[in-house]
Amino acid sequence: MSIFDFMSGKKKPTPGEIAKERLKVALVQDRIKVNPELLELIKAELLAVISRRLDIDEQHVQLTMAREERWDKLQANVPIKRQKVAFEWGPPAHTSSITGVYGKVRVEVEREQ
Amino acid sequence: MNSRVITITSGKGGVGKTTTTANIGTALAIQGRKVVVVDSDIGLRNLDAVLGLENRIVYDLVDVVEGQCRLRQALIKDRRLPELYLLPAAQTRDKNAVTSVQMEQLCQQLRQEFDLVVIDSPAGIEQGFRNAIVGADEIIIVANPEMASVRDADRIIGLVEAAGKPEPRLILNRLRSEMVKRGDMLDVTDVLEVLGIDLLGIVPEDELIIVGTNKGEPIVYDKRSRAGRAFLHAAQRILGEEVPLEEVTEAPSLLERLRRLMGFGPTLAEKQVRY
Numbered sequence: 001m002s003i004f005d006f007m008s009g010k011k012k013p014t015p016g017e018i019a020k021e022r023l024k025v026a027l028v029q030d031r032i033k034v035n036p037e038l039l040e041l042i043k044a045e046l047l048a049v050i051s052r053r054l055d056i057d058e059q060h061v062q063l064t065m066a067r068e069e070r071w072d073k074l075q076a077n078v079p080i081k082r083q084k085v086a087f088e089w090g091p092p093a094h095t096s097s098i099t100g101v102y103g104k105v106r107v108e109v110e111r112e113q
Numbered sequence: 114m115n116s117r118v119i120t121i122t123s124g125k126g127g128v129g130k131t132t133t134t135a136n137i138g139t140a141l142a143i144q145g146r147k148v149v150v151v152d153s154d155i156g157l158r159n160l161d162a163v164l165g166l167e168n169r170i171v172y173d174l175v176d177v178v179e180g181q182c183r184l185r186q187a188l189i190k191d192r193r194l195p196e197l198y199l200l201p202a203a204q205t206r207d208k209n210a211v212t213s214v215q216m217e218q219l220c221q222q223l224r225q226e227f228d229l230v231v232i233d234s235p236a237g238i239e240q241g242f243r244n245a246i247v248g249a250d251e252i253i254i255v256a257n258p259e260m261a262s263v264r265d266a267d268r269i270i271g272l273v274e275a276a277g278k279p280e281p282r283l284i285l286n287r288l289r290s291e292m293v294k295r296g297d298m299l300d301v302t303d304v305l306e307v308l309g310i311d312l313l314g315i316v317p318e319d320e321l322i323i324v325g326t327n328k329g330e331p332i333v334y335d336k337r338s339r340a341g342r343a344f345l346h347a348a349q350r351i352l353g354e355e356v357p358l359e360e361v362t363e364a365p366s367l368l369e370r371l372r373r374l375m376g377f378g379p380t381l382a383e384k385q386v387r388y
Contacts, residue, residue, distance in 0.1 A: 015385025019260050020303040026260075027267045027307060 024066040032072060034065050046076060055081045118226035119231050119351065120249035121297040122281075124265030126236030128257045129286040132322060132332075133344070134233035135163040137253075140348030142197035146228040149188065149198045153212055153245045154235040158202035165192060165329020166199050175203035178215040193334075198227070208241035220248025231349075232262045238272060246255040247275065251345035253313060258288055258299040267308055278331055284347055314347030315358060316340050 013021070028034060043063040050056055062077040121134045131154075138150035152160035155175060161167040172187035174321070176201070184200075203210060223230045229284035234245035246252060252273050257267040266283070273281050285301055292298035301315055319340035325332040332341040333348075339359070346356045 016293065016296045016298050016300060018302065019299050020307065023260060023263055023299075023307050026264055030268065031271060037265065 023079075025064070028065040030071050032065075039063055039065065042074075043076075050078060054078075057081050116227060117229050117251065118220050118224065118249045119229065120127045120254060121231065121253045121255060122234035122242060122244050122245060123236065123255045123262070124238060124242075124269040124271060125256075126263045128255050128262050129161055129316070129322075130236070130255050131233050131254070132160050132326065133255050133284055133316075134160060134231055136333045136341070136344035137330045137348050137351070138229075138231045139164075139191075139194065139197060140333045140345045140349065141229050141231070142191070142194040143333065143345070144348060144352060145196070146352070147196045147226075148229045148231060149200055149223055151200045151223070151230060151232045153211075153216070153241065154204035155202045155241065156161075156204065156207045157235065158204050160233050161189075161199060161201045162329065163326055164199055164331065166201075167329070170201045173191050173201045173203040174212050174219070175206050178211050178219055184226070208235060208239065208244075211244055213240075213244055213247045215375060216244040217248045238268065240312045242269075243276075246276060246278060249278060252278055253284055254281045254310070255284050255286050256304065256308075257286055258293075258301075258304055263299065263304055263307060270310060282309055282311050283308060284314045284316060285312065286316045287318045288315055294349055312358075313350055314343055316343040316347075318361065 019022070043061065047056065047058060047061060051058070056077040059081045060077075062075075064075050064077075066073055066075065119137075121130050121137065123130050131152075134150055134152075138148050142148045142305050150160060150164070151174065152158050153174065154160070158173075161170060165259075169189050172182040174187065176182045177184050177187045184196045188198045191199070214375055220230060232245050232249065235241035254266050254269055254273075256262045270281060283305070285304055288301065289298055293300045298384075301312070305312055317339050319332070319338055321335055321338040322332050322340055325335060325338075333344050335341045343359055345358060349356045
C-alpha cells in the first residue's frame with residue numbers, strides 16, 4: 001500500500017503482489033497436487049449441486065486454492081443472479097416419524113449490493 | 114549437557130546459507146557459547162573461506178567419519194574467538210561419501226564438546242540435505258524474498274516435516290526495503306503468510322557482506338552493518354532472548370512521515386510480524 005493507492009482509490013497489483021498471488025497458487029499445487037483440471041472438475045460438480053437450488057451466474061464463478069494463515073484453502077466465489085431466492089424444505093420421505101424434523105425450513109438468499 | 118544441533122538450509126542455492134551459518138555461529142560464540150560450525154557441503158566447501166580459515170585445513174569431516182583422524186584433529190579454532198570452531202567439509206569427495214547414520218553419530222560426538230552445533234547444509238533436497246538435517250534438533254530456513262527461493266523453502270518445510278523434525282524457523286535474507294516500499298518485492302508479511310512458519314530474523318541486503326567475505330571476516334563484527342546487527346539479533350533469539358525485530362526500512366521519507374502523521378495505513382512497525 002502506498003500513498004498513491006489511497007489517492008487514486010483503485011490500484012493495479014504491484015509486482016510484489018503478483019508474486020505473492022502466484023506463489024500462493026503454486027505452493028498449494030506443489031503440496032497437494034491439485035492441478036487446474038481437477039479444479040475444473042470440482043467446479044463443475046459444485047455448480048451442479050448449487051444450481052439445483054440457486055440461480056447462479058456460472059460465467060463468474062471462481063474457484064481457487066491458496067495457502068493462507070497456515071491452511072490450504074479451497075475458496076469458491078459463487079455469484080447469485082436472482083434478487084431473492086427462496087425455497088421450502090420438508091423432511092425427506094424416509095425420515096422416521098419419531099426422530100424426524102417437523103415443519104419446514106425456509107432459506108432466503110439475498111443478493112448483495 | 115543441553116547441547117543443540119541447528120541446521121541451516123534453504124533448498125535453493127545462493128540465498129545465503131553459508132553466510133548465515135558463519136554469522137550466526139560467530140554471533141553465538143560472541144554471546145559466550147561454545148560453538149562449532151559444520152560445513153556439510155561435501156565437495157563444495159566454502160564455510161572455511163567465509164570465516165577466513167581456508168588455509169588451516171588439515172583434516173575434514175569425511176576423515177573424521179571414516180576414522181582417519183580424531184574429531185579434535187579436524188576441528189579448526191577460530192582466529193578471534195577461542196570458543197568457536199569449524200569442522201570443514203572435504204573438498205575432494207562427493208556428497209555420498211557420508212551416510213545418514215555416520216552423520217547422526219558425528220552430531221552425537223559434537224554434542225559432547227559444544228553447546229551449539231550449527232550445520233551448513235548443501236543446496237538441494239538429496240542425500241547431502243538429508244545428512245545435514247538427520248541429527249538436527251532445530252532447522253533454520255534461509256530464503257530470499259523472491260518466487261524461486263520461497264517456493265523451494267516451502268518444499269523444504271514439507272521435507273523437514275516428513276523427517277519428523279519440529280517446524281523450521283525462517284531467516285529472510287537480502288531484503289531490499291526500497292523495493293518492498295515500491296511494491297516491487299515480496300514483503301516479510303507476504304512470505305510469512307505464504308510459508309506459515311515463524312520468523313527468526315530479517316536480514317537486509319548489504320554490500321558489506323561481500324566486503325566481509327572478501328576479507329574472511331563475518332559481518333557480525335562490523336558495527337556499521339545492518340545485516341551484521343540482524344544476524345546478531347537472530348542469534349540472540351536462538352538463545353531465547355526477546356529482541357524486537359529490527360526496523361527494515363531506511364529512515365522514513367517525508368511522504369511516508371506525512372502519511373503516518375495523517376494516520377493512513379499501517380506503518381511497518383505496526384504490521385503483525387511473528388517471530
